[in-house]
Amino acid sequence: MNADSGRSRQALAETIAATGALTDPTLREAVERVPRDVFLGDAVYRPEGTAWVPVRRAEVGEDEWLRLAYSDRTWVTQVNGADAREATEPVTGTPTSSSTLPSLVVRMLQLADLQEGNTVLEVGTGTGYSTAILSHRLGADNVTSIEYDPGIARRAADHLDAAGYAPELVVGDGLQGHKERAEYDAIVATCAVRHVPAPWLWQVRAGGTITTTLSGWMLASGLIRLTVSDDGSASGRFTGDAVSYMLARPHERPPRPVFFRHQGDSRPSRVPPGVLEDWTGHFVAQLGAPSAELMTTSDGVILVDVATGSQAWTEPAGNGWTVHQHGPLRLWDQVEEAVTSWQDAGAPGQSAFGMTVGADHSQTVWLGRPDGPSWQLPV
Numbered sequence: 001m002n003a004d005s006g007r008s009r010q011a012l013a014e015t016i017a018a019t020g021a022l023t024d025p026t027l028r029e030a031v032e033r034v035p036r037d038v039f040l041g042d043a044v045y046r047p048e049g050t051a052w053v054p055v056r057r058a059e060v061g062e063d064e065w066l067r068l069a070y071s072d073r074t075w076v077t078q079v080n081g082a083d084a085r086e087a088t089e090p091v092t093g094t095p096t097s098s099s100t101l102p103s104l105v106v107r108m109l110q111l112a113d114l115q116e117g118n119t120v121l122e123v124g125t126g127t128g129y130s131t132a133i134l135s136h137r138l139g140a141d142n143v144t145s146i147e148y149d150p151g152i153a154r155r156a157a158d159h160l161d162a163a164g165y166a167p168e169l170v171v172g173d174g175l176q177g178h179k180e181r182a183e184y185d186a187i188v189a190t191c192a193v194r195h196v197p198a199p200w201l202w203q204v205r206a207g208g209t210i211t212t213t214l215s216g217w218m219l220a221s222g223l224i225r226l227t228v229s230d231d232g233s234a235s236g237r238f239t240g241d242a243v244s245y246m247l248a249r250p251h252e253r254p255p256r257p258v259f260f261r262h263q264g265d266s267r268p269s270r271v272p273p274g275v276l277e278d279w280t281g282h283f284v285a286q287l288g289a290p291s292a293e294l295m296t297t298s299d300g301v302i303l304v305d306v307a308t309g310s311q312a313w314t315e316p317a318g319n320g321w322t323v324h325q326h327g328p329l330r331l332w333d334q335v336e337e338a339v340t341s342w343q344d345a346g347a348p349g350q351s352a353f354g355m356t357v358g359a360d361h362s363q364t365v366w367l368g369r370p371d372g373p374s375w376q377l378p379v
Helices: 003-018 025-033 062-069 102-112 129-138 150-163 198-203 273-277 279-288 331-344
Strands: 043-048 051-056 075-079 095-099 120-123 143-147 168-171 184-193 204-214 222-228 234-237 265-268 293-297 300-304 311-317 320-326 353-357 363-367 374-376
Touching: 003 025, 003 062, 003 102, 025 102, 025 129, 102 129, 102 184, 102 204, 102 222, 120 129, 129 143, 129 150, 143 150, 150 168, 184 198, 198 204, 222 353, 273 279, 273 300, 279 331, 300 331, 311 331, 320 331
Parallel strands: 120 143, 120 184, 143 168, 184 204
Antiparallel strands: 043 051, 043 075, 075 095, 204 222, 222 234, 234 353, 265 320, 293 300, 300 311, 311 320, 353 363, 363 374
């Protein structure tokens, strides 16, 4: 590790600490020690308009590479399965792997409240940076990390070896966990899920925790830590942090069909589509219509359900909005019902929400308290 990298690591730790996101001295030491530039490899993607442009270490020079590596931002490393190292020109598509901004890595690990000697399963190795932070914090022998993509897993293993860390690395479906090293004190997911997978509950000891981002096909997100009970159930509250992760690949959205505006039934909307621009409003809308995908237009929003072909779309009408709905699911009705319940409760922030996972694996997000307004997650 060169001196310039060392100064950059210390500067990154100071930057994160100044935001209040880094209060654990052992995690701060990990940020100061783990060389993020090693985990970015030799290339990343930079967004430019609708394209992703490869940025190469050899082309920008070492000073610029260290500057971008130690900025507190996410760097995309793979788009639609195409690795940045192999891209010869800009590409378009959806990011499928990235190096998450370090402050979010730290926020997740502080929320997990890991203690010396704890064993942890990390779901989503990615570049291996967060795996190295965990290894430095807990000792590599206590860290198991599972990655879905074999190519990404190989590169992460190389990065970890180069940085001097040797945790247990597994290639497989992280939603199934890794029972061979269970029970764990904690599971930390660096990908988002539509619901908490049952194997996670089975593989965490009673009193242990699951820290994950709950998301869905509208791409709204909520960060939560669940505590597992003796009977295999779990519960917790959302933090309210405006953070998001990529959906785990088995939970990703299905291919979206071409959208056609079927006139369907029309009526005045009871809520404006702009409510979905609010972080919590977006989250509530997703709870109400979990099978819907969301598109935005200059005139409002479009909801599409791939399985049934149901759709809803809004358009301005005088001082209000008209909604058109077509198909067996009344998607906007579902959104309105959820949003109205939230507004009737005073439209609180996301930290007012909690979640209960039953021993039978039923999963409920509730507002205020478990017997308040609630929504079942698709399982």
